[in-house]
Amino acid sequence: MTVVRSVLFSFFVYIWFVLVAVGCTPLLLFPDKVILGMFRVWGTGNHILLRIFCNIRVEVRGRQYIPTGAALVAPKHQSMLDVFAQFTWLPASSFVTKKELMWIPFFSWYAKRVRMIEVDRQAQATALRKLVKDATERFAEGRQVVIFPEGTRGKPGVVGDYKPGIAALYRELGVSVYPVATNSGVHVSPNGFFRKSGLIVFEYLEPIPPGLKRAEFMRILEERIETASMALLPL
Numbered sequence: 001m002t003v004v005r006s007v008l009f010s011f012f013v014y015i016w017f018v019l020v021a022v023g024c025t026p027l028l029l030f031p032d033k034v035i036l037g038m039f040r041v042w043g044t045g046n047h048i049l050l051r052i053f054c055n056i057r058v059e060v061r062g063r064q065y066i067p068t069g070a071a072l073v074a075p076k077h078q079s080m081l082d083v084f085a086q087f088t089w090l091p092a093s094s095f096v097t098k099k100e101l102m103w104i105p106f107f108s109w110y111a112k113r114v115r116m117i118e119v120d121r122q123a124q125a126t127a128l129r130k131l132v133k134d135a136t137e138r139f140a141e142g143r144q145v146v147i148f149p150e151g152t153r154g155k156p157g158v159v160g161d162y163k164p165g166i167a168a169l170y171r172e173l174g175v176s177v178y179p180v181a182t183n184s185g186v187h188v189s190p191n192g193f194f195r196k197s198g199l200i201v202f203e204y205l206e207p208i209p210p211g212l213k214r215a216e217f218m219r220i221l222e223e224r225i226e227t228a229s230m231a232l233l234p235l
Helices: 001-021 024-029 032-054 081-087 099-103 105-111 123-142 164-173 214-231
Strands: 054-059 071-075 093-098 117-119 144-146 177-181 197-202
Touching: 001 024, 001 032, 024 032, 024 105, 032 054, 032 081, 032 105, 054 081, 071 081, 071 164, 081 093, 081 197, 093 099, 093 123, 099 105, 099 117, 117 123, 123 144, 123 164, 164 214, 177 214
Parallel strands: 054 197, 071 144, 071 177, 093 117, 093 144
Antiparallel strands: 177 197
């Protein structure tokens, strides 16, 4: 049954993507807020399809900590849903995304139009400088810059390898960081195909204030994300 549900969901989620991506191309001529609104509709549609075909509900907790203005958001990363989900409740998100994703048809058009932050991970120091520069510009626009501290997807219950990009942004931007915990990997496999029924939670946590030393900041960030994510795992 899990396989059948996963197949049906995959089919309809791709149909939904094509309908939105193709049908909304005229919005590329509109202001950013219109396209970001389209992203929220797309994300919400994905959640509805998960509920219909996979019996998976998506819940957001800690709404009092969801930023509405310029902010640095640091979610735990376990599945592709972690990306799509943030679109549904962040009003003006700008994701830090790897260069390879900018080759995806249609998605890349919208991503470039609303100035998502593209990073070439092979460029190392140059990429880090570009990341800080682009994030500074997005902050000036009042955007929520979303960066996955681990850089890539990991398995539930496994502590990730936290990368230096988040520390560089925290230092250079001098802003609070909003950690986000999740258990999405329990219900959506890292490759994004198999899906197990249940409740996926995204929990916004108390923000980390600016001004901490690098080591202390990284310790608190990892501790908050991992502790809260572990607490969301099934017993």
